[in-house]
Amino acid sequence: MSVPPRPTTRPSPSAAAGPGAHADDLGLYREKFRRRLPGSLDELRGPADGLVEPPLTVVWSGLRVFDLGNERQRMSLYRVVLAEGMRRDLCALLNRDVLLRLWPTLRTLVSSSVRDVWEGAFAELRDLSHLPPAAPPAVRRHRTAA
Secondary structure, three states: OOOOOOOOOOOOHHHHHOOOHHHHHHHHHHHHHHHHOOOOHHHOEOOOOOEEOOOOOOOOOOOOOEEOOOHHHHHHHHHHHHHHOOHHHHHHHOEHHHHHHHHHHHOOOOOHHHHHHHHHHOHHHHOOOOOOOOOOOOOOOOOOOO
16 A cells, blocks of 8 residues: 655745845835825825725725714724725825824824835834823723613
8 A cells, every 4th residue: 555645835926036035025015005105295185084994995894984973983994994095196185194093003003014115215203103092982882771
């Protein structure tokens, strides 16, 4: 009785390329975010309050309309727009003053790539990086019928 041959594993393309491949991949990933950046935070002219319904290209599942008066929804909208939005989305959906106010907390919720790219491009955000994040908003408890 013969033993079947063991399957051979192939190294991933980045592993096969050598130890610098991960750094190259990370650089390309960060470049994706750099290309989307506005020229200035002043270009971020999105709403500061009210209801916002981002396009499906930005938010394709889950909550579809965000109430900027709700702290958790506002933070969630900004997090997803920073991660998924193109330049036109960033400018239309984000508001400069709101972004600056949220940044000490928001920077802890986005990926390190997003955080590094935005802080690398905008001194205003980099200057806020030393501030502690805000305390999370209180969780609203729903009443249950007794």
